[in-house]
Amino acid sequence: MPASPLSSAQEARKAIADRLGGIRRDAELTGLELAQRCGWHASKSSRIENARTMPSDTDIRAWCEACGVPERAADLIAASRSADSMYTEWKRIHRTGMRQTQEAITPLFERTRHMRVYCSAVVPGLLQTPAYATGLLEAITEFRGIPNDVPEAVAARMARSNVIREGNHRFALLVEEDVLRHQLADDEGMAGQLGYLLTVMSLPNVSLGVVPFKGRRKMWPVESFSIFDDTRVQVELLSARVVVTAPGEISTYAKAFQDMSRMAVYGAHARALITEAIAALG
Secondary structure: OOOOOOOOHHHHHHHHHHHHHHHHHHHHOHHHHHHHOOOOOHHHHHHHHOOOOOOHHHHHHHHHHHHOHHHHHHHHHHHHHHHHOOOOOOOOOOEEHHHHHHHOOOHHHOOOEEEEEEEEOOOOOHOOOOHHHHHHHHHHHHHOOOOHHHHHHHHHHHHHHHHHHHOOEEEEEEEEHHHHHOOOOOOHHHHHHHHHHHHOOOOOOOOOOOOOOOOOOOOOOOEEEEEEEOOEEEEEEOOOOEOOOOHHHHHHHHHHHHHHHHHHOHHHHHHHHHHHHHHHHO
């Protein structure tokens, strides 16, 4: 069973809180005394120390100053920023639109040699056609109420997808059969998207498997995730992006991917499922 994608972020945030608590105790201050020295509400230091509130850079500087160790602030701020990046709400990531997000992650794709992707609801971004990507990103833009830069974001996504045909990369991609039926473009756009899946399956560095409706499952559908080599997992939740870097959790996602790979069909069988989905468009 995959671990909660939040656990790495929660553990990292708790580690920051524990370090701040240790600094306070070494200074022989109560939480109330610390809050008073910082000019905070009486409960703020407690919320930070119990990891209920993530401290800002300013909070950490004030905490360390109040405890007489201002020199410790820089390291704590760096650690706090790292922990904060593990769990980031989409509304924060996409506050100026989606183009910048597509461009920002491109270097990670380019330096990854072995990428494993599991998608339970949509076609993996690397395999999306312009029409399909436009339909999906328009839906995301409307749902999240973010600035609309869909044409630019689609262009950036297509440019990022060139990594499939460039450099020394291997891609193992799994989709649930549902993905072939969820219509995020018009009939022509969906037919083009499914047809592209048939084309990309022939690339020597790409393995595309479909987990079929039929047959008893030994692994249930989970949230979509990508494994970058064996160093990082990126999980996509409805409200946030979670980055997992703990080796134990990475191995859990790798096991889930392996188990679902065994349930997937490939080659002629996968092509038949995709062809059936195209025919169902009428």
